[in-house]
Amino acid sequence: MRLASSFRDPHGFVFERDGIIYRQVNEAHEAHFAAFLSSGLYERLVQEGLLVRHEEVTLDLAAEPGAIHVLRPERIQFVSYPYEWGFLQLRDAATLTLRVQELALDHGMSLRDASAFNVAFRGSRPVFIDTTSFEILPEGRPWVAYRQFCEHFLAPLALMAYRDVRMGQLTRVWLDGIPLDLAAGLLPSRASVRPGLAMHLRMHARTQRTRASDRSSRDRTFSPQAFRGLIESLLKAVEGLTEPAGYSVWRDYYGEADHYTDAAAREKERVVASWLEELQPTCVWDLGANTGRFARLASSSADTVAFDLDPFCVDEAYRRARADGDERLLPLVMDLANPSPGVGWMNEERSGVWARGSADLVLALALIHHLAIGRNVPLPAFAETLSRSGRHAIVEWVPKDDPKVTVLLRDRADVFGGYSREGFEAAMAPHFHVGGVEPLPGSDRLLYRLRRR
């Protein structure tokens, strides 16, 4: 009943009952939670859209003894993790955490943890979800969550900005944050030109190693002004990090358009839009979404998750969603051939992708050749993944003589005898009924509309 992601905190935890998520607040947290409500902090955070709203329900629903409140928080459509976010999403989550901390200080409170897992994305908007993270400000003490903030946010952001955007994947290995000595060692020396990074990463890492047992400094009073200065300095360090530069083949995929005529691209949009209209899904997954061109057709009326393996594409999709006010699109980084697994304690603390849900409709457009030929995934395995992802599917069949497939096969032996339209239909048959097939003009590609058996 208690969620595997919520076992470490004695102050409260999240649990599921009859498919509904609740948060239990325990006696140990009573004074802090009372101050959180009475100070007006909760109302203010919710008003500003920074914190997930909750409603209080009866204590009879408590999952374990010791409850003083049971809350029913607003549901997050699809729970995502920091290693699935692009640079811009992680930076926005960091800024959100600091903004929440600033408001907490205004109300005489403070965050006692600053984990990136305390932030979720409601579509394209980050929101703080851990209602029991707030404590009465312990006066004169430094920020207890300072190290965690640096390890969960500043270190991966700096590595992505200064070393390589793919460094974001380190957060999947170090769930408790990237160790500061590791981050300091990996950062190029030019990163130290920025005072914020030199201080909060390099010098911070060095002190951790060498002065951990220094009681005299530890017991010094930390003034409110220093506390404000710390948050301000972290905010500056985070906001000063700009998007990593780099070449991305995929980001410009549709721009190149050598494999599509304009007519084919328009027809593809028309068919996908009309099938979306007929199916009226409430939740859509777009696998291999690129910068979200087709996911955006869905997100106008459905909660849509746009998965792509290229973090540049995910950043681009996120930037557009924010700019257009598209609040129902959640772009995420994911390699379908190596999707997020169950990790953490007992491999259950953070779930794999399919353990977190599935969609009414899954889109797999211009994807099949990348998996079947580029990554050697057999067509029946692709079909099974698709059927686990959604009740309905729209799949673009890309034949072997398509120019893009020819490029994939250019420097390798063709061991893909089964890669044919017949092979595709045979692979789909055990899982799906075919509800329609539409050709794309100017190519031999076909759009299939499928319904799970």
Next chain:
Amino acid sequence: MRARMTIVTMLVLAASFLFLPTANAYVDPGSGSFVFQALIAGLLAAGMAIKVFWRRIVGAFSRKPSAPLDEG
């Protein structure tokens, strides 16, 4: 001026790191973060004071109200 002060303070701080006691393997590195915050407390407080002071100066010469702190 402000940038120069920051650099000088950072250099002094960096120099203090040249002379350090030996590490203790069984101490939570989180303790080091507490120590570090104590060490930089003066710098952070000074930074905040300069910021507030600067805002007042700018505010005095500007007809527009000064921006809230979170936009800095």
